[in-house]
Amino acid sequence: xxxxxxxxxxxxxxxxxxxxxxxxxxxxxxxxxxxxxxxxxxxxxxxxxxxxxxxxxxxxxxxxxxxxxxxxxxxxxxxxxxxxxxxxxxxxxxxxxxxxxxxxxxxxxxxxxxxxxxxxxxxxxxxxxxxxxxxxxxxxxxxxxxxxxxxxxxxxxxxxxxxxxxxxxxxxxxxxxxxxxxxxxxxxxxxxxxxxxxxxx
Amino acid sequence: xxxxxxxxxxxxxxxxxxxxxxxxxxxxxxxxxxxxxxxxxxxxxxxxxxxxxxxxxxxxxxxxxxxxxxxxxxxxxxxxxxxxxxxxxxxxxxxxxxxxxxxxxxxxxxxxxxxxxxxxxxxxxxxxxxxxxxxxxxxxxxxxxxxxxxxxxxxxxxxxxxxxxxxxxxxxxxxxxxxxxxxxxxxxxxxxxxxxxxxxxxxxxxxxxxxxxxxxxxxxxxxxxxxxxxxxxxxxxxxxxxxxxxxxxxxxxxxxxxxxxxxxxxxxxxxxxxxxxxxxxxxxxxxxxxxxxxxxxxxxxxxxxxxxxxxxxxxxxxxxxxxxxxxxxxxxx
Numbered sequence: 001x002x003x004x005x006x007x008x009x010x011x012x013x014x015x016x017x018x019x020x021x022x023x024x025x026x027x028x029x030x031x032x033x034x035x036x037x038x039x040x041x042x043x044x045x046x047x048x049x050x051x052x053x054x055x056x057x058x059x060x061x062x063x064x065x066x067x068x069x070x071x072x073x074x075x076x077x078x079x080x081x082x083x084x085x086x087x088x089x090x091x092x093x094x095x096x097x098x099x100x101x102x103x104x105x106x107x108x109x110x111x112x113x114x115x116x117x118x119x120x121x122x123x124x125x126x127x128x129x130x131x132x133x134x135x136x137x138x139x140x141x142x143x144x145x146x147x148x149x150x151x152x153x154x155x156x157x158x159x160x161x162x163x164x165x166x167x168x169x170x171x172x173x174x175x176x177x178x179x180x181x182x183x184x185x186x187x188x189x190x191x192x193x194x195x196x197x198x199x200x201x
Numbered sequence: 202x203x204x205x206x207x208x209x210x211x212x213x214x215x216x217x218x219x220x221x222x223x224x225x226x227x228x229x230x231x232x233x234x235x236x237x238x239x240x241x242x243x244x245x246x247x248x249x250x251x252x253x254x255x256x257x258x259x260x261x262x263x264x265x266x267x268x269x270x271x272x273x274x275x276x277x278x279x280x281x282x283x284x285x286x287x288x289x290x291x292x293x294x295x296x297x298x299x300x301x302x303x304x305x306x307x308x309x310x311x312x313x314x315x316x317x318x319x320x321x322x323x324x325x326x327x328x329x330x331x332x333x334x335x336x337x338x339x340x341x342x343x344x345x346x347x348x349x350x351x352x353x354x355x356x357x358x359x360x361x362x363x364x365x366x367x368x369x370x371x372x373x374x375x376x377x378x379x380x381x382x383x384x385x386x387x388x389x390x391x392x393x394x395x396x397x398x399x400x401x402x403x404x405x406x407x408x409x410x411x412x413x414x415x416x417x418x419x420x421x422x423x424x425x426x427x428x429x430x431x432x433x434x435x436x437x438x439x440x441x442x443x444x445x446x447x448x449x450x451x452x453x454x455x456x457x458x459x460x461x462x463x464x465x466x467x468x469x470x471x472x473x474x475x476x477x478x479x480x481x482x483x484x485x486x487x488x489x490x491x492x493x494x495x496x497x498x499x500x501x502x503x504x505x506x507x508x509x510x511x512x513x514x515x516x517x518x519x520x521x522x523x524x525x526x527x528x529x530x531x532x533x534x
Contacts, residue, residue: 014447015440034472035436038391113400135400147400 015047016134020080025066027051027134028075044074047134052076054110054136061108063101064129081131083123087159090117092169095156097128099173102149105130107178109140111148116155142180146187149174153188204273205504206260206299207497210249210292211284211312212336213240213375217256218493219264219274220501225494227263228487229256235375239365240336246287253295260493274305276509278500281309282521283337289517297512308500309510312491313338313523314349316457318502319495324482326453332442332470335458335491336361336376339403339438341445342523344531349523352445353401360434361460363405367412367430371423381427382463388428392421396433401444403437435466439473452479461489502530 009020019026029044048071055065055078070077086094098120105112112119113135121129137144152170157163175181202221209216216230233248235241261271279296282289293309300307317331331342331349339355358366361378368377371384394411397404412430415421446454454474456467467483474481488495503509506529 014444032436032440032473033476034439034469036391036432039396039432039436043396111400137399139399 013134023080024069025078025080026075027078030074041073048072048074048076051133051136054133054138057108058105058110058130058133061104061110063104064123064127065133066129066131081121081123081129083121083129085118086120086122086128087117087155089122090156090160090166092165094122094128095166095169096173098152099170099175100177101128101130101173102152102170103174103177103181106145106148106174106180106184109138110136111139111144112136113148113151115148115152117152117159118155142183142187145184146191149184149188150191153192202269202273203275203501203504204264204269205308205497205500206257206274206277207493207495207500208257208277208279208292208296209312209315209491209493209496210253210288211280211282211491212288213245214491215249215252215256215292216491216493217260218497219260219269220494220497221269222501225498226267226269227260228492228494229259229263230493231256237374239369239375240285242285242287245285246291249288249291253292257295257299274303276300276306276308276500276504277303278308278310278496278503280312280315280496281510281515282518283312284517284519286517286519289519293515293517297515300512306504306509307512307515308503308508309515309517310496310499310503311521311523311526312496313340313342313521314526314528315495315499316489317342317349317455317523318499319488319492320455320457320482320484322498323484323488324455326455326480326482328451329453329455329482330442330446330449330451331455331457332438332461333457334360334438334460334466336365336460338458339405339460340523341401341438341441343445343449343451344528345449347528347531348526349528351522351524352448353403353441356399356402356404357406358409359460360405360438361458363409363434364430364460366409367427370409370413370416376459378460378463381430382465384424385427385431385465388422388424388426390422390425390428391432392419392425392429394429394433396437398437398440401441403441405434405437408434431463431465435463435469438466439469442470443473443477446477446479452477454479454481456481456483457489459490462486506530 011018059065066078119132213233218228219226231252233245277300337359339359341353365377373380395407415426471481508529
């Protein structure tokens with residue numbers, strides 16, 4: 001992460017450059033030289049479109065996400081959410097509300113795919129926003145939802161001392177909004193035993 | 202000096218090698234070639250059974266020819282899995298017999314991890330993200346907290362299997378990969394193929410179907426189809442590998458497995474690594490395909506950390522996952 005000035009912030013990710021300036025977030029998917037143009041352009045275009053679609057779909061179902069102002073071939077222009085990363089401010093009450101929102105996403109078969117406390121913002125007016133749907137997809141399987149929840153637990157474990165308590169709060173919220181929660185939580189235990197997904201630093 | 206005899210025969214290549222701490226001393230192999238179609242597990246196992254005595258003898262005599270005494274062999278290592286059941290059982294039986302007869306320890310090794318460790322050894326890379334691609338396997342792995350973790354993998358068939366299936370459809374003989382590569386190098390036009398990356402996972406079975414349709418329904422040139430097949434499948438693999446490198450903050454990458462011999466795949470990975478300031482490593486082709494040296498070498502590492510396999514725990518496991526293995530021979534980070 002590189003801070004250029006008070007107003008502009010640039011973040012380089014594996015597949016995109018995110019620029020924050022003047023209250024807007026510009027996410028541009030960058031060209032990959034290793035793949036042929038036909039694939040590169042198609043994938044960047046498809047993913048940009050699908051990300052925008054899922055962000056809007058999530059908001060329609062009641063999960064706060066940034067408003068999208070513009071979408072071009074490879075770029076999304078979104079609302080900038082002012083606030084703190086959940087990673088910095090999470091407590092039991094916040095974790096429970098995160099659980100409720102993830103429950104809503106899963107009830108609607110929206111898989112975030114990168115649910116970490118760095119991709120959730122608690123805004124200055126105390127709304128919990130979900131950001132970075134870059135890897136998201138629509139799928140109804142228990143496995144996909146289980147992996148989603150597992151990734152979230154891993155991000156808690158890596159960075160928060162009160163991990164167990166935060167996890168319990170999340171589950172409370174998740175069960176409240178998602179009727180199929182028990183199935184998924186059972187699968188999460190199985191996924192943990194496989195030990196497959198690594199902790200995020 | 203500690204010598205290990207390694208036996209590999211998880212699929213179509215039966216390979217036996219003698220390895221020391223310093224080098225691969227001698228390798229002998231015998232390859233099963235199906236008369237038509239793909240690998241028939243029972244026929245491959247029968248091939249291994251009839252060739253084992255000969256291949257083991259050649260490896261042992263070869264080591265003697267290099268000036269080593271057979272007394273110096275400290276353990277027998279064999280592939281415990283993953284692989285084709287009948288092939289695994291045949292080779293495991295030979296390994297147990299040798300261990301009992303020579304009164305030296307038996308070491309059951311994980312075939313995937315053997316690919317990784319020989320690559321690290323031969324290339325001198327310390328802590329890479331690994332792309333392991335073969336007929337049956339396609340995985341992205343990295344070492345963390347005492348195990349090789351699988352960060353991404355195929356949800357259906359391995360990339361090699363996808364290539365082989367299409368090669369059979371073109372009536373090319375096994376193995377099809379190199380023949381597809383040859384055809385692809387003459388292709389110029391990109392034909393649409395499904396690009397399926399889900400989070401960190403991949404799917405290749407749709408590629409084979411799309412390639413068949415491109416041939417039968419749309420009458421594209423087979424050179425163009427092979428080109429498009431490779432470009433799509435390899436771009437998917439490269440993308441997931443890059444994402445794993447970003448995720449784990451690692452700046453080394455190691456290619457392993459038979460499909461790793463494909464020059465276009467190597468080129469794509471090299472470009473990706475270059476563009477992110479990372480180093481790309483690939484061992485010689487003979488250590489990319491299934492080989493006895495890698496089994497012997499991992500056996501050596503395990504023996505040194507006191508990790509041997511009693512006979513009663515030496516049953517084969519055709520679905521043996523690399524993340525089931527507790528890594529005893531590396532420093533925990």
